[in-house]
Amino acid sequence: MTASRKTKFEIANGRDRLAALELTIESLPLAVGLFWLDGRPVLLNRHFRELYDVGERWEADITFAKLIANGAFSDWKSDPAAFFERLVETLKRDGEFKARNEVGNRMLAVHDRLLGDDLILTMQKDITEQVHAEARITFLANHDTLTELPNRASLNAMLDNRIENARACHAKLGLLLVDVDRFKDINDVFGHAAGDAVLSEISRRFLACRGEDDIAARLGGDEFCFLSPSDNQPEAAEMLAHRLLEAAREPVLFEGRQLKVGLSIGISIFPQNGMDRGALLAAADAALYRAKAEGRGMVRMFEPEMDERIHDQRMLQHDLQRAIDCDELELYYQPQARITGEIYGFEALIRWRHPTRGLLSPNVFIPIAEECGLILEIGEWVLRTACRNAVTWAAPLQISVNLSPVQFRHDDLSTTVLQILMETGLSPERLELEITENVLVKDFARALQTLRSLKKLGVHIAMDDFGTGYSSLSYLQSFPFDTLKIDRSFISRLNTDHLTDAIVRAVIGLGRGLDVPIVAEGVETEEQRAFLAGEHCQNIQGFLIGRPQEIGDYADIVGIECKPQRSLRRSAKTG
Numbered sequence: 217m218t219a220s221r222k223t224k225f226e227i228a229n230g231r232d233r234l235a236a237l238e239l240t241i242e243s244l245p246l247a248v249g250l251f252w253l254d255g256r257p258v259l260l261n262r263h264f265r266e267l268y269d270v271g272e273r274w275e276a277d278i279t280f281a282k283l284i285a286n287g288a289f290s291d292w293k294s295d296p297a298a299f300f301e302r303l304v305e306t307l308k309r310d311g312e313f314k315a316r317n318e319v320g321n322r323m324l325a326v327h328d329r330l331l332g333d334d335l336i337l338t339m340q341k342d343i344t345e346q347v348h349a350e351a352r353i354t355f356l357a358n359h360d361t362l363t364e365l366p367n368r369a370s371l372n373a374m375l376d377n378r379i380e381n382a383r384a385c386h387a388k389l390g391l392l393l394v395d396v397d398r399f400k401d402i403n404d405v406f407g408h409a410a411g412d413a414v415l416s417e418i419s420r421r422f423l424a425c426r427g428e429d430d431i432a433a434r435l436g437g438d439e440f441c442f443l444s445p446s447d448n449q450p451e452a453a454e455m456l457a458h459r460l461l462e463a464a465r466e467p468v469l470f471e472g473r474q475l476k477v478g479l480s481i482g483i484s485i486f487p488q489n490g491m492d493r494g495a496l497l498a499a500a501d502a503a504l505y506r507a508k509a510e511g512r513g514m515v516r517m518f519e520p521e522m523d524e525r526i527h528d529q530r531m532l533q534h535d536l537q538r539a540i541d542c543d544e545l546e547l548y549y550q551p552q553a554r555i556t557g558e559i560y561g562f563e564a565l566i567r568w569r570h571p572t573r574g575l576l577s578p579n580v581f582i583p584i585a586e587e588c589g590l591i592l593e594i595g596e597w598v599l600r601t602a603c604r605n606a607v608t609w610a611a612p613l614q615i616s617v618n619l620s621p622v623q624f625r626h627d628d629l630s631t632t633v634l635q636i637l638m639e640t641g642l643s644p645e646r647l648e649l650e651i652t653e654n655v656l657v658k659d660f661a662r663a664l665q666t667l668r669s670l671k672k673l674g675v676h677i678a679m680d681d682f683g684t685g686y687s688s689l690s691y692l693q694s695f696p697f698d699t700l701k702i703d704r705s706f707i708s709r710l711n712t713d714h715l716t717d718a719i720v721r722a723v724i725g726l727g728r729g730l731d732v733p734i735v736a737e738g739v740e741t742e743e744q745r746a747f748l749a750g751e752h753c754q755n756i757q758g759f760l761i762g763r764p765q766e767i768g769d770y771a772d773i774v775g776i777e778c779k780p781q782r783s784l785r786r787s788a789k790t791g
């Protein structure tokens with residue numbers, strides 16, 4: 217090949233390569249533009265031209281600044297030439313510039329580079345889908361998926377921020393904690409889809425009655441939180457609370473049913489009820505607790521004496537952790553008798569001999585133990601102590617033990633019972649476990665399975681407080697209880713209220729029909745006993761027969777030497 221032919225070949229080859237390069241750039245899936253430093257374009261690929269609406273043969277006066285000014289950078293729009301100058305300065309200094317730019321409804325990741333001394337290469341990638349996905353992920357991290365309200369994490373951040381601002385401006389804030397009354401019942405009776413429908417609809421109504429600056433969030437379950445930033449406190453918070461109550465009044469329609477809910481609301485005010493988020497939430501929670509305790513459907517403002525209750529509960533919880541080890545728990549025993557008066561068993565009832573507060577009722581500390589999980593240890597102690605005590609009796613009487621729903625939901629309950637029976641040597645048919653229907657309300661199928669495995673051990677199962685829940689009857693269909701205990705609230709009204717007499721009569725009839733013996737609880741008078749005898753109620757328990765006492769007080773009945781209970785407790789603990 218001659219020298220001139222070689223050059224021609226190389227030139228042709230070079231042109232081909234340039235054409236191939238241009239074709240590649242033309243079809244790249246990102247917008248590419250090459251510009252002179254004065255802004256005039258050298259090359260704009262198809263994506264770039266489409267993005268900025270430029271023809272294939274662009275007009276002579278087109279420039280980088282004019283093109284980008286069609287994007288959404290407002291500073292570019294106001295003075296594109298000045299911004300272009302600044303870009304060139306940046307490129308000369310740093311060699312590149314990266315940013316996100318919005319063009320029309322697309323989001324672009326822009327990467328500009330200086331090529332040599334006189335060219336700007338801009339590469340702009342469409343990241344609209346990625347940005348949407350990022351926004352969705354951020355939204356999900358900060359919002360509750362069901363109601364789309366801010367979640368607890370984002371509420372915490374917003375509260376901290378608003379409290380900080382309010383502190384700086386000496387402003388006031390109202391914090392509302394809102395609980396949907398009886399929401400659990402809707403979930404349990406009509407299913408979770410109904411529960412979800414209620415929460416979604418209620419949240420939608422909440423948003424409609426919230427003020428422009430108010431914050432609404434879902435904390436989880438049926439708990440919501442609102443922040444009213446008005447200075448007019450507590451009035452503004454109270455007004456918001458009443459708007460929320462009103463919004464929830466209308467039933468929620470679900471699959472043709474009208475589901476009725478109510479709200480309980482607790483309010484705390486910044487700064488007087490707390491100086492930070494934790495204190496304000498705790499104060500609103502105490503007020504909410506009071507609202508629920510006073511019958512639900514209520515709004516309660518925080519009052520300092522509620523703080524004492526929180527403090528008190530915390531102290532008790534703290535002390536309770538040591539109660540077993542320090543031998544402070546005791547069992548009292550209350551006799552259970554045939555209607556004729558013959559005692560056939562005892563119910564074990566726990567007491568806490570607190571070192572400074574004296575003898576505490578289970579109503580005071582069992583809810584605390586359930587809340588903090590200590591009930592598992594305490595419940596096991598009760599079961600072991602009661603069984604160990606009962607085997608020492610000469611008379612093989614029945615021993616009844618209360619089970620908390622928390623114990624019941626724990627996986628190992630039947631194993632624990634079996635272990636204690638084997639360890640103490642108590643014959644299973646002497647042990648009766650008392651459950652309330654709360655045990656069955658949550659996760660019915662699982663509860664039923666546990667009941668069946670307990671029954672297989674040979675122990676008896678009693679339904680306690682019968683008649684106080686509204687679905688007791690349906691539970692009777694599902695499980696063959698050995699005993700039904702009519703709640704003492706019915707017995708105390710016997711002979712004074714016709715309706716109560718009729719209910720007690722009906723329950724006794726029901727027991728007879730199902731062949732399940734009835735125990736009437738809380739029998740205090742001979743008149744009540746006579747009524748029950750007249751209705752052929754088999755068994756009674758109550759102060760008329762005997763109060764809960766140390767077992768030594770019933771030594772002659774159970775057939776033990778009258779020895780102090782503390783030694784028995786200690787021997788139960790050491791196994």
Ligand SMILES: Nc1nc2c(ncn2[C@@H]2O[C@H](COP(=O)(O)O[C@H]3[C@@H](O)[C@H](n4cnc5c(=O)[nH]c(N)nc54)O[C@@H]3COP(=O)(O)O)[C@@H](O)[C@H]2O)c(=O)[nH]1
Nearest residue numbers: 565566577578579598618619620680738739740758759764
């Ligand atoms: N999970 C556990 N719960 C327990 C345990 N021990 C008790 N409890 C539950 O605490 C509640 C209160 O019990 P208590 O203060 O012992 O009250 C019992 C009796 O004293 C009371 N009673 C009995 N007869 C009468 C009466 O004639 N009048 C009257 N005013 N009160 C009376 O009733 C309570 C027994 O109720 P019940 O269990 O429903 O049979 C109570 O709910 C206990 O269940 C425990 O170890 N674990």
